[in-house]
Amino acid sequence: MIKQSEKRKKTQIEYSRILSAAVINDRFRGMLLDNPEEAIARGYSGEKFEIDREEQKRLSAIQANTLADFAARLAVI
Secondary structure, X not given: OOOXXXXXXXXXXXXXXXXXXXXXXXXXXXXXXXXXXXHHHHOEOOEOOOOOHHHHHHHHOOOOOOHXXXXXXXXXX
């Protein structure tokens, strides 16, 4: 069984990977802002994001126009 703190740390790492991909790739960034669920499901450059269904729902609920806004909203979920 994974401890809650370990799960949270793993989730934070995945969030960092998602944001990093969005910073370096305009297409991924656009998809993340328009449809976070699809962007996460597709992954980036052959890499998949290890986000559980609960976190996927939270990310999908984010509505942002800029990556900075998305990151700020991500920080509070």
